[in-house]
Amino acid sequence: MKIIRRTPQHAHIAPQHSPFLQEILKKRAIDDPAELDLSLRGLHSFESLSNIEEATAIVVDAILKQKEILIVGDYDVDGATSIALAVRILREFGCHNVRYTVPHRILDGYGLSTPLVRKILRNPPDLLITVDNGISNIDGVALAREEGIDVIVTDHHLPPERLPNANAIVNPNLVGDQFPSKALAGVGVIFYLLSSVRARLQKMGYFGQNPAPKLGKYLDIVALGTVADLVPLDANNRKIAQQGLLRMRQGITIPGIAALIEVSNRNQARLSTSDIGFGLAPLLNAAGRLDNMQVGIELLLTESPEEARAIAHELFSMNEERKRIEQEMRETADFILNEISLDDQTLPLSICLYDQSWHQGITGIVASRIKEQYYRPTFIFAYDNEGLVKGSGRSIRGIHLRDLMSNVARDNPGLIVTFGGHAMAAGLSLMEENIPHFQKAMEEEIARFLAQNGEDQEALLSQKIYSDGPLPPTAFNLQFADEIKLAFPWGQQFPEPIFDDRFEVLDYRILKGAHLKFTLRAPENGETFEAMAFFQAHQLVDHVGEIHCAFKLDINEWRGNRNLQLIIDYFTPVA
16 A cells, blocks of 8 residues: 655635645646536536437427336436436426336346346336436347337446447447536436426427426435446536535435435535445445335435335345345455465455355445455455356456456357446356356456556556645644535545544554544644544554554534544554
């Protein structure tokens, strides 16, 4: 692990912020001062999205003729918010025949699969709209079309070479697409399509003397899905996320989101992207991981605060069960890794682990944890059925996971049954007996990538933390911590400020066998701080007197008290 301090890249400032924060912003990749504007001014128009006119015309026709519309989503937060958004807006547009379905992770597989389409055909709609999926479901789309169902695919995942034969495909990552932001989440794509539908209906005079529905009121839903899906928060997504967060902070949000905030014990007035990522999203995700995401979708659709609160508590219980299963899987994974004695000298280029007892819904989380610990592309597999296993992959900076899998599939015909995803996260399925073959093929592909691109293997496979440098003693206060938290929606490619410095260790203890709680003292002025290092108990060595750490400023809120605390991303003892 290496801490690298950022240097200023531009001179743009945001005068409304403190000098401390202005200096931090200068170290972010901002080409235009307008990128610091978080209002909806300058939000990209839907007009440049490929096939938007065709898709809009199909949806408008369905609304005007009161056709039956079925929304098919994914079983994660992006999928759930996409479904809820589509159903809510279409109903507001006067569509009385709209319903949704979501695949069961284990029984149906991902997206618009053939098994799911067969279920849909028991009560077929006139129009099927996929949200946050569909771009890779060639067979499922083909079957639906053969049975006379019109299909619109809205997705943001990277498209395969062969596209499904849908009536229209809206995806900013299509080859040749002119939409400026390729980072839209699935919920962002369907939001843009329905914005286009609204504009078309308004132009036609559909709403009569009534004002057209304002879709900005749904930005809380769009923000939740965008932040939870960990897409890059480019300038466009930052606007979406910030405006949604402002609605949540003001209490102008749907009952389901309000209930998630309450049950996760987050401060609504100071809600941040990290609160969504670590508080709200895990609760909603638990439904899709362990049972059926329909529970989460109903939470986002209900207008009853009482019902929303009851569902949120149900999701809380599911998430506690998810944590228990995750811990068991981590222990098994750690045992396997210890058995093969992985260390810095023997680490392979990638890690592939499998156990028949593992739960499909938890593989992605475990892959992320192991990737963070060993800093290697990591695949975790769980048994599906009939000899098939499903895997979740998580990658590291500079290694594009989906592209690697595409190359492995090309060079090893029949090895991978299905795959898809992004640069940093992807999923796949293959036969159980082919796991060793896949691991070997992935090792060879990564080695080939490093050789062909002249990449310094040691540099690429060494974890780096980019720091904003030491924090002045006067900035260690609640006011600055609040300013950081509330000023911007921080996330992928617009990282939350991280600082680094040395501290004297006064005390520490291990929590739940995995986390570390420190009491630290600043050498400069003797001020003491509480600090948390999550999932880093394995880093601990005896007799730690001083550490050099990379940390974030945070606020610990408990029973109405607010105290400054440091969240340690990485630490190393100082000799």
